[in-house]
Amino acid sequence: MRPYTEVHDRWSFMNPELPNPAVGGYPGAIQFAGDGENSCHCRTPIATYYGNIGPRVGAAYSLNERTVLRGGYGIMYSRRGAVGGRAGARNGTGTLGFSANVTFPSGDGFSPAYNWTNGVPAYAKPPFFDPTLNAGFVTGRPLGGGVTYGDPDIGGRPPRYQNWNAGLQYALTSTVTAGASYAGSRGDFLGGSGRGFYSNQLDPRYLVLGNLLTQQATAASLAAAQAIAPGVRLPYANFSGTIAQMLRPFPQYSGVTDVYGDVARSNYHSLQLTIATRKSNGLTLNANYTFSRTEDNLIARTGYDFDQDWAVGANDQPHVLNAIVLYDLPFGAEGRPGSGNPLVRAIVGGWQVSGISQFRSGRPIGSIGSIVGACNLPSAGTCYADFNPAFSGSVRINGDYGDGDVLGPNPPAYIDRNAFVSAPSFTFGNTPRTLAYDLRNPSSFNQDLSIQRDFRAGGSVKLRIGAEVFNLFNTVVFGGINTN
Template identity: 25%
Template sequence: LRFSQRKDLQYYQADIAGPSGGNGNGYIHAIQQQAAIGYTWTITPSSLLDVRFGFDHILAGKVPPYLGGPSMQQLYGLPGLPTSSNLTGGLNSQSVSGFSQFGRQTSNPQFQNPTSFNPKLNYSIIKGRHAIKMGYEFVDIRTEVLDVNPLYGADTYAGQFSKPTCAELGQATGCPITSDATSYNLADFIFGLPSTIQLGNNFVSNLRQHVHSLYVQDDYRVSSKLTLNIGLRWEFATPLWERDNNWTNFDPTTNTLIKATNGSLYNRALVHPDYKDFGPRVGMAYSFSPKTVMRAGYGISYSFFNRVGSAQEGINAPQALFGIVTQSIPNGVVPSTFLTTQNSFTTGLNSPANFNPITSNIDYIPADTRWPYIQSWFFSIQQELTHDTVLEVAYNGNHSLRLPIIADYNQAYPNQLTATCNATVQSGCLGVLARRPIPGFGPITWLDPAGDNDYNGLSTRFEHRFSGGLYFLNSFTWSKALGDSEQALEYFAGYVEANPQNIRNLHAERGPTSFDVEFMNITSIVYQLPFGRGRKFGSNMNPVFDAIAGGWELNSINTANTGNPIFVYYSPSTANDVTGLTNDYRGEAFLRPNVTGSGISQSKGAMINNYFAGYTFTTPPAYAPFGNEARNAFRAPGLEQWDLAADKNFRIHESIALQFRSEFFNVINHTNFGVPNTTSTSSAFGTIRTTYPARQIQFALKLLF
């Protein structure tokens, strides 16, 4: 019987301290409890039965600072926002375009609490040259998840409503007005004129999934030189369902939402179960000589979603509501329905009675969706050069199919080229809603199982095993990762979307994946200086001298790799937009521009001010909003870093030692530049204003007993 518990509690400070801030992650917690029990029965000298049961429970999430404090009604007299203590506290989200966000982070609070039960049974038997294993495993996964946001409301000020009209300035129609978007957005905030108002309902989903696995494997020793590994695994993972049938899916044949009911697995999950997931595996090892070994293998494995969120049907309308109101002041006339900051949440945005498929989160997973699978293969040759030194050359590859591509199933068609909607005139261009193919619905989050990714890598490993006080390892990889599907939550500087810009042309999305690093070399060295007691020199050294000069160990890690892929994007106008910005995981409404030219070689000093020198980027017209730039067409700067550590143990007693550690990160203080600004419509486009950490030195004492 084994039990373990791990707690990880961290606090992330907001940009602005105090109740007016809070836009950071706040208090993040991850508490894990694990228990396992097992029994092994030796049936005969050549066979045994192993029975195990595992339990895993995780509480993971975040809560904002000041949670449980006075409500917005008590503090500022704003009605319509939650008043229960599990949601109140601090200022709600106030986002002024061009400025740091005020108030609470929009996705806070949030949690995901999975619990799993895992019994398994394994039987092993040895018959002659065959070592046969077979078994069964079952996993029961239960996940409690809160992933609706913003739960405390969010106002966005990006409409420039305070910008005067020509008539207000006493000028003729069409007069030039100096545009200072940042100032006008700030004025909107001061006057309480939000352009977007959002509020979600406090809905907790209780998701369920079962996974069954059967396997058989035979390790067959054909001869003293050749060993074969042959196996087959069958897995059946149910589609997810919700404990109380709070589960809906979009039906494209009727353009309606269908709701889960009791009955069959399909009735509850609204996706047909997939019973045909067979994973064969075959491997071999052949010894040409005692010093030369060749290994190869091939296998198929499956990926079952157990990360849940708003791209799953459990966080779907009408049970989970992401209420949103987008406001405008056409022709300078304020509509009677316009909501100010003071009354922006009085309309019941998150009330089920006000469910609107145009503004709510709608999910669609095709009913015939099958689980993604990965074909993996490898080939390697390992050569012993000396008694303690090995050289290995290997090739690894995989091909992933049926990966989920998260996109907008109801993506709008581009505007048509007309006399009033063209490269210079946009007065006649239609908005996003008017161009959607399915009327009556806004964006529809689509888990399209069409992703196709490849990875191929050649690697070498030179290793000198620890002897004579020295350990040396050098690993080099030359690889290429290509595909059209990204992880749904992928987000880092220079890469901000997982969705395709055009769902009707997935071929244009194929390119390097966000994690593609073409070249990587890592050199690791551990060297025990040969001075001091128990070392080559000074084994009888005076204890005082030994305490100073003896027993030192040096550790060195040098890393050098090329940069990750990045792409240039532009923030589309309403005329160019084809999806809109909503609270889900389709990424952002960023599109790629047109690009011409080719890169030029330049110094680092010039690079940080014009990273894309030699290229020309232009924003496409509304009738052709998808630019010709390929996905991930550029590379961020690479990384070169040397880390060094010097350690020494001071023996206090036979079983007690004090370890002194000195660690130097980026010891030569090499400047590694960050990612350039990749927004082509930004005044800072192409500039690099960030770097990776400079040299850092830290000292530590550790008591070992």
């Protein structure tokens, strides 16, 4: 699959190995597509990957006239990265250097900045093929800006899913069939949090410096930092910024977006049970139940350790039940009550009732955040709350979700906030990314019902009359729980 290119090569990216002249040759400078000044002499920095092969195989074996075994395996691909339809695949890593944000301030704050009759004042027009764009945190330059990075290897890899299944289907009777299957899936190269180094995150090993991280890098603060973490030093001469900024992988930039850093993974395992009937005595049934578990590391509190946040997925629903029932009302049908009465056949004959029932477990409650600013992680990632070691009892309070005056000025809380405490400064918190205390959002149940009948209107034309009721029992599906 060919990676993203722009028809006139009007895009740019940060090269993490290219010396930056603005900061004494420290690695990390802007390059441009094409063959012009300060370019990569390429249409794209992303290498074409030729291994996107998707084989599929399946087999079925009949043990006897009632029993069939089935299995299959396949590799499939989704869309993302430099070869997909989202996350940088439409506009690459950006167009830094190809646009100008021009302002013309008023001299006194209320008079016009310029007059149309004199024309627009002169300004530098793009493109600017300057490798030092957005570099800063050095004496004589403004604060650094943000840049983007496109990984040349991972960028060419779309999300890959390996899917497999094995199952048994058994005919209980001539009209009833039951089945049991195992189905699994593994996802690789999935989009998630950016990688720590290429997102310009502070390495967690420097959190031991504590409050020094927020201090300006002076001779005194640098000496204090070196006493705790020997080896730390200024990245380049005339650096101007905090200790935390000094220790970032690319200290000349305020931030780096890891556009194609898709390294997240997922696993899915499920038991799937089915029962189906062909129409018998007017009844048709199709029901299935899935017991499953989804795990992934799509979101990481620090991009240096994705596996730390390997957890139950945000969309995990362990119990899913679906049932579809169709029933032809027996009145007026041949051999049924009223079949000999033309009036009964005309009024109540031929009606069909159908219903769809659906139940789904609630999704996991997501991360529990600390009080804003409590954990103080300068450029190091995201922090969650800590479990409260002094807490005991049930974390669920005030009855079922939805109990109480949920629309009032003081709606009830359903999770005891005393079960959590803010993480200490310069720590990430010890609660999991999802499912702390096995907490889940509300489950959902829905029942739809319909009744209909077809009437012949002459020839091959039929007239259908019916009525449908959605959410028959008016079941409320609550949104996710606020975990602030």
